[in-house]
Amino acid sequence: MFFNLNDDDEEIEDTxxxxxxxxxxxxxxxxxHLEYCTTLERLGLGFLSTDVSKNKASVMGLRISKAVKDYPxxxxxxxxxxxxxxxKKLRLDGIIKTVITLxxxxxxxxxxxxxxxxxxxxxxxxxxxxxxxxxxxGVIIGEDKISTRIKSGEDDGDEDALxxxxxxxxxxxxxKQIDISKSIRDRVHLEITLNSVCDSACKVKRMx
Numbered sequence: 283m284f285f286n287l288n289d290d291d292e293e294i295e296d297t298x299x300x301x302x303x304x305x306x307x308x309x310x311x312x313x314x315h316l317e318y319c320t321t322l323e324r325l326g327l328g329f330l331s332t333d334v335s336k337n338k339a340s341v342m343g344l345r346i347s348k349a350v351k352d353y354p355x356x357x358x359x360x361x362x363x364x365x366x367x368x369x370k371k372l373r374l375d376g377i378i379k380t381v382i383t384l385x386x387x388x389x390x391x392x393x394x395x396x397x398x399x400x401x402x403x404x405x406x407x408x409x410x411x412x413x414x415x416x417x418x419x420g421v422i423i424g425e426d427k428i429s430t431r432i433k434s435g436e437d438d439g440d441e442d443a444l445x446x447x448x449x450x451x452x453x454x455x456x457x458k459q460i461d462i463s464k465s466i467r468d469r470v471h472l473e474i475t476l477n478s479v480c481d482s483a484c485k486v487k488r489m490x
Contacts, residue, residue: 300326304463305361307374307405309453316363319347321356322380325467330382330474331357338394339381357381361466372405372453373442374462378469386480393480397473403465404445405453 304324307316322331335357344358363376378399386393448468453460 300324301463301467302461305461305466306459307363307462308459309372309457311367314365316361316365318361318363319345319350320359320361320463320466321346321350321353322359322382322470323353323356324350325359325463325470327382327467327470328356330384330470332383332392334392334394335381335383338396342379342381342396344379344381357383359466359470368442370407371442373445374403374405376401376403378466380470382470382473384474384478386484387477388479388484391480393478395473395475395478397470399469399473401465401469402445402449403462404442404450405460406450407453407455409452 301324304320305318322328322335336355339358344360346354346356346358350356350358357380359378359380361376361378363374366373366375378397378401380397381394382397383392384395385391449465451460451462451465
């Protein structure tokens with residue numbers, strides 16, 4: 283489920299998997315900024331959601347929108363996205379705001395960890411290039427690969443090339459929408475850390 287600044291009430295059909303349908307990007311040339319709302323539960327990350335994360339999210343001002351009807355009592359996840367249009371490509375640069383519940387590394391009690399995670403997705407009308415089997419480290423027999431690329435006319439200043447292949451999604455021109463839920467879910471999942479502390483004053487060491 284989602285909302286954006288132009289269409290708060292539109293619903294997305296649930297397609298089955300824990301995260302499918304949670305965050306849908308719809309092709310619209312007139313919209314360059316979007317605000318989405320979902321929950322950890324809707325992204326299949328319910329194990330990170332407790333009263334601790336919900337309460338801390340509320341204090342931060344994170345709220346679940348009326349469009350999120352399947353998990354109205356979950357931990358909110360808010361996503362802001364800026365859209366850049368390029369030839370046969372759309373670049374989505376955004377930030378994810380939420381709170382996840384982890385175990386305190388000192389006392390073992392639940393700890394609410396604030397997440398502000400930036401991400402970039404590249405939606406391309408052309409099938410993404412497969413990752414090479416052999417990774418070239420940049421120097422071949424003393425020749426700088428970067429210099430070779432410049433001579434050949436390649437644009438090494440293209441920031442899109444820095445986007446991981448997993449974040450380059452095929453979005454053919456005939457398609458009107460694409461599910462980016464898994465990318466959002468994976469980004470939150472990467473924020474799980476073993477160094478969580480429930481409070482800076484916590485001095486109790488967890489039993490081994």
